[in-house]
Amino acid sequence: MLRDTNALAHVIQTYAKTKRLRRGKQLHALLICAGYTPCTFLTNHLVNMYSKCGELDHALKLFDTMPQRNLVSWTAMISGLSQNSKFSEAIRTFCGMRICGEVPTQFAFSSAIRACASLGSIEMGKQMHCLALKFGIGSELFVGSNLEDMYSKCGAMFDACKVFEEMPCKDEVSWTAMIDGYSKIGEFEEALLAFKNMIDEEVTIDQHVLCSTLNACGALKACKFGRSVHSSVVKLGFESEIFVGNALTDMYSKAGDMESASNVFGIDSECRNVVSYTCLIDGYVETEQIEKGLSVFVELRRQGIEPNEFTFSSLIKACANQAALEQGTQLHAQVMKINFDEDPFVSSILVDMYGKCGLLEHAIQVFDEIGDPTEIAWNSLVSVFGQHGLGKDAIKIFERMVDRGVKPNAITFISLLTGCSHAGLVEEGLDYFYSMDKTYGVVPREEHYSCVIDLLGRAGRLKEAKEFINRMPFEPNAFGWCSYLGACRIHGDKEMGKLAAEKLVKLEPKNSGALVLLSNIYANKRQWEDVRSVRMRMRDGNVKKLPGYSWVDAGCKTHVFGAEDWSHPRKSAIYEKLDSLLDQIKAAGYVPHTDSVPLDMDDSMKEKLLHRHSERIAVAFALISLPIGKPIIVKKNIRVCVDCHSAIKFISKVTGRKIIVRDNSRFHHFTDGSCSCGDYW
Numbered sequence: 001m002l003r004d005t006n007a008l009a010h011v012i013q014t015y016a017k018t019k020r021l022r023r024g025k026q027l028h029a030l031l032i033c034a035g036y037t038p039c040t041f042l043t044n045h046l047v048n049m050y051s052k053c054g055e056l057d058h059a060l061k062l063f064d065t066m067p068q069r070n071l072v073s074w075t076a077m078i079s080g081l082s083q084n085s086k087f088s089e090a091i092r093t094f095c096g097m098r099i100c101g102e103v104p105t106q107f108a109f110s111s112a113i114r115a116c117a118s119l120g121s122i123e124m125g126k127q128m129h130c131l132a133l134k135f136g137i138g139s140e141l142f143v144g145s146n147l148e149d150m151y152s153k154c155g156a157m158f159d160a161c162k163v164f165e166e167m168p169c170k171d172e173v174s175w176t177a178m179i180d181g182y183s184k185i186g187e188f189e190e191a192l193l194a195f196k197n198m199i200d201e202e203v204t205i206d207q208h209v210l211c212s213t214l215n216a217c218g219a220l221k222a223c224k225f226g227r228s229v230h231s232s233v234v235k236l237g238f239e240s241e242i243f244v245g246n247a248l249t250d251m252y253s254k255a256g257d258m259e260s261a262s263n264v265f266g267i268d269s270e271c272r273n274v275v276s277y278t279c280l281i282d283g284y285v286e287t288e289q290i291e292k293g294l295s296v297f298v299e300l301r302r303q304g305i306e307p308n309e310f311t312f313s314s315l316i317k318a319c320a321n322q323a324a325l326e327q328g329t330q331l332h333a334q335v336m337k338i339n340f341d342e343d344p345f346v347s348s349i350l351v352d353m354y355g356k357c358g359l360l361e362h363a364i365q366v367f368d369e370i371g372d373p374t375e376i377a378w379n380s381l382v383s384v385f386g387q388h389g390l391g392k393d394a395i396k397i398f399e400r401m402v403d404r405g406v407k408p409n410a411i412t413f414i415s416l417l418t419g420c421s422h423a424g425l426v427e428e429g430l431d432y433f434y435s436m437d438k439t440y441g442v443v444p445r446e447e448h449y450s451c452v453i454d455l456l457g458r459a460g461r462l463k464e465a466k467e468f469i470n471r472m473p474f475e476p477n478a479f480g481w482c483s484y485l486g487a488c489r490i491h492g493d494k495e496m497g498k499l500a501a502e503k504l505v506k507l508e509p510k511n512s513g514a515l516v517l518l519s520n521i522y523a524n525k526r527q528w529e530d531v532r533s534v535r536m537r538m539r540d541g542n543v544k545k546l547p548g549y550s551w552v553d554a555g556c557k558t559h560v561f562g563a564e565d566w567s568h569p570r571k572s573a574i575y576e577k578l579d580s581l582l583d584q585i586k587a588a589g590y591v592p593h594t595d596s597v598p599l600d601m602d603d604s605m606k607e608k609l610l611h612r613h614s615e616r617i618a619v620a621f622a623l624i625s626l627p628i629g630k631p632i633i634v635k636k637n638i639r640v641c642v643d644c645h646s647a648i649k650f651i652s653k654v655t656g657r658k659i660i661v662r663d664n665s666r667f668h669h670f671t672d673g674s675c676s677c678g679d680y681w
Contacts, residue, residue, distance in 0.1 A: 009045045016049035024049045044072045051080025069100075075108040087115035091124060103135060110142040117150035125150045129163075139166050145173045152181020157190075172204050179212045183219070191216035192225060205236060207244050214247040218254035226251045230264075239267060246275045253283025258292075274300070278311045285318040293318055294327060307334075309343045316346070320353035323635045323662060326553055328353045341369075348376040355384030358633045358660040358667055375406055383415035388667040389677045391423025398432075408440055410448070417451035421458055422666050422677065429455045450480035457487025462496060478507045489521045497521045550618040550636045554625040561617040563609075570621070578620040582611055585650035588673075593643040610643045619651060619659060628657070636663045649673050 008027075015024040028046060031038060038046065043066055050059035063069075063077045074097040081090035094112040097104060104112075109132050116125035129147055132138040138147070144167040151160035160181050164174060175198040182191035195213045198205070210233055217226035230248055238244045245264060252261035261283050265276060277300040284293035297315055300307060312335050319328035332341075332350055340346045347370050354363035363384045370377050378401040385394035398416050401408065408416075413436055420429030433452050436442045449472050456465035465484055469476055476484070481504040488497030498521075522530035551560040559568065568574060594606040615636050622632040640648075640663045652659050653673030661668045669676035 005039065005042055008042055012042070012045040012049050016045070016052045019053050021050075021053035021055060024053065040066065040068050040070055040073065044070075044076050047073065047080065048076045051076065051083060054084060056080060056084045056086065071097075071102050071105060071108075074100075074102055075105055075111075078108050079111040082111040082115045082118075085118070087118045090115040091119075104131075106137050106140045106143045109137065110146045113143070113146040113150050117146070117153045120154055122151070122154040122156060125154065138163075139168060141167070141169055141171060141174075145171070145177060148174060149177040149181070152177055152184065155185050157181055157185055157187065170201070170203065172198075172206050172209060175201075175203055176206070176209045176212060179209060179216070183212055183216045186219075188216040188219045188222075192220070192222065195229075205232065207238050207241050210236075210238060210244055211247040214244075214251040218247075218251040221255045223252070223255040223257055223260075226255060242273060242276070246273075246279055249276055249283075250279040253279050253286070256283075256287055258283050258287055258289065272303075272305075274305050274308050274311065277305065278308065278314065281311060282314045285314050288318075288322075290318045290322050290324060290327075306338070309340050309346050312340055312346050313349045316349045316353050320349070320356040323357050323633070324553070324558075325357040325359070325633065326556060328357060342371070344370070344374040344377060348374065348380045351377060351380040351384060355380070355387060356662070358631070358662055358669075360384065360388055360390075360669075373404075373406075375409065375412075378406055379409070379411050379415060382412055382419070386415040386419030386422065388669070389419070389422035391419040391421075391425045391428070394419030394423075395425070395428060408442065410442055410445055413440075413442060413444075414447050414451060417448060417455060421451060421455040424459060424678075426455055426459045426461070446474065446477045447479070449474075450477055450483060453480045454483035454487075457484050458490075460487070460491045462487060462491060462493055466496065476503070478504060481507065492521070494521050548614050548636065548638045550614040550634050552618045552622045552632070552634050554622065559618070559621060559625075561614045561621070563614050563617075564612050565614065565617055568621070570624070573624055574617060574621050577624050578611070578616065581616075581620060581623075581651055581654070584654040585647060588650050588654050590647060590650040593641075593646060610641075610647075613641065613644050615640055615644050615661060616647060619648060622659075623655060623657065632657055632659045634659070634661045636661060639663050639665050640668065645675065645679075649675055 008031075011027065012024060015021070015027070024046075043062055047059045047062050050056070050062065059077065059080050063073065066073060074093065078090050078093050078097070081087075081093060091112055094104065094108060094115075097108065109128060113125060113128050113132075116122075116128060125147070129138060132140075132143050132147070137143050144163055148160045148163045148167075151157070151163060160178065164170070164178055167174060175194065178194045179191045179198075182188065182194060191213065195209070195216075198209065210229060213229050214226060217223070217229060226248075229251075233239050233244055233248065239248075245267065248264045249261050252258070252264060261280055265272070265280050277296055281293045281296050281300075284290070284296065293315060297307070297311065300311070312331060316328060316331050316335075318324070319331065332353075335341050335346055335350070341350070347366060350366045351363045354360075354366060363381065367373065367377060367381045373381075378397065382394050382397050382401070385391075385397060394416055398408065398412065401412070413432065416432055417429050420426070420432065430452070433444065433448060436444050436448065449468075452468060453465050453476060456462075456468060462484075465487065469480070469484070481500050485497055485500035485504060488494075488500055519531050519535060522528075547562060549560055549562045551558050553559075561568065565571075592603075592607045592610055594603045594610070615634055618634045618636075619632065622634065626632060640661055645668065648659055648661060648668075648670050650673060651657075652670035656672075659670040661670070666677070
């Protein structure tokens with residue numbers, strides 16, 4: 001048999017296919033011991049066998065010692081290097097083949113082009129494309145599919161489409177490359193259109209195509225299209241494939257259909273992995289069902305599956321958005337236990353979580369413990385200072401970030417401009433806005449323009465804000481008009497307030513805030529007929545005012561309060577404390593701001609309404625429920641009113657407690673009768 005070259009080649013080929021490296025080595029050793037010098041034909045098979053089994057050193061040693069190489073030798077080595085992620089070496093070997101005068105086969109081209117795609121080297125890929133066209137194989141199935149994939153991975157979809165169109169024969173690999181390419185650059189509609197065309201062409205559908213298409217459906221929240229793809233999954237029998245199941249769970253989760261996501265997740269418990277659980281958790285987080293997300297996390301741990309950085313990031317993000325400090329700190333402990341606190345994304349989310357929960361010092365501490373902060377971590381810290389109204393600190397962090405060579409992006413400037421706006425740093429904010437494109441190469445977007453409107457409006461510079469709006473390259477978005485409307489209310493500009501309200505209502509017809517703010521402007525001017533007219537408009541348009549509520553965590557439970565709330569089990573103790581506080585703060589100099597109540601009634605009734613606002617009830621409850629050493633953190637779904645802001649300042653003074661209030665705009669830190677915002681918010 002040792003002299004039968006064809007038989008030996010067949011055996012080596014079998015070992016390569018089945019990856020039986022040990023048997024392949026034994027046969028090779030036997031040949032050497034027998035004094036048999038393999039010919040080029042047999043050596044090519046050995047090089048291929050070692051490459052396919054991942055023993056690249058052996059393959060290279062054999063290749064380098066070959067007395068004669070042919071086209072198959074070069075192709076086997078290039079393919080082996082590319083398959084084993086030695087992409088630069090694969091391209092160098094391809095170049096060596098050309099120097100030796102060999103004309104590459106479509107398989108050599110395919111491997112070299114795959115290497116270019118993996119390196120993201122579009123220039124080298126284009127050279128390969130030109131060479132393939134020169135040899136007349138640019139449209140061959142393998143070469144064309146890999147060229148198309150290379151262009152799409154490098155973001156050159158125009159070139160990818162051109163290659164695809166010129167291919168006379170297209171298979172599922174070609175179509176998958178198109179769909180995947182469109183998805184990767186965010187052209188999700190085009191990805192779905194390509195899938196439709198693939199169906200029309202009756203091309204065989206595999207699980208890779210289905211996963212790419214479901215990814216596009218999820219990004220577009222195209223649940224209807226996703227359901228039709230789901231039916232194809234069931235029809236083709238791919239529902240039990242773990243990757244397809246994960247893609248379905250992810251698609252339904254991103255579309256907000258958590259019932260369907262949960263149903264897919266529960267089909268086969270054997271076909272679940274950390275990705276399956278993370279997709280479901282992320283869906284619950286995005287639909288603000290944090291408790292369900294946490295229960296899925298508990299189930300994941302019970303099954304002995306280790307969470308990954310994406311699992312933790314999703315849950316910690318939920319805790320940040322809900323200001324759920326207790327759950328957030330527990331997750332932080334688990335993150336540290338399995339050493340994910342060094343992951344740049346997880347650590348950045350932790351900075352954000354502590355910041356949004358009001359614990360500024362903890363956020364800074366987590367950031368300081370990051371060895372080499374990424375752009376995301378710096379952005380998180382700038383954002384935290386911005387949320388807390390500490391504009392000067394946000395600027396310092398921004399300058400440190402730039403000095404470290406970290407390039408700011410669009411998100412950085414939103415946080416920076418927000419910080420400047422809440423701190424009254426108008427000139428600094430304007431300077432940063434106008435330097436965005438010129439100095440940092442970041443083109444301002446709608447959000448940045450809206451931040452400038454907010455910056456000028458809060459400072460009472462309404463005329464400048466209006467001039468800025470007129471110079472904008474586009475109409476302000478809802479946030480921009482809302483900011484301007486709020487400024488008009490604070491500074492009493494009825495006419496401009498009316499204009500802003502109309503613009504905002506046009507953008508968001510069901511936004512009650514616009515009409516409520518307009519009503520407040522009229523009420524401050526004591527134009528009660530106009531107030532009634534606005535309220536009638538709300539009633540006729542079925543626009544309901546968003547009710548204000550506040551919540552506070554105590555005893556491992558979240559306690560939620562509304563205005564005039566009598567539902568809490570400890571209502572008697574709460575209202576007794578509330579009345580006691582009113583007497584104390586009045587004695588300390590508190591005077592109710594009854595003008596902030598936009599109703600035609602006497603001052604005593606207005607005072608009574610103010611006294612029972614939700615944030616004040618929450619503070620009273622916290623004072624009787626939390627130990628002295630624990631900070632009082634109250635969260636509110638709408639902006640804290642002027643009177644409550646004043647009252648809580650006095651409460652912090654008479655009780656000697658630090659009180660943190662997070663409303664829908666920013667944080668207020670009340671200590672000893674003053675607020676971190678300096679009464680500017």
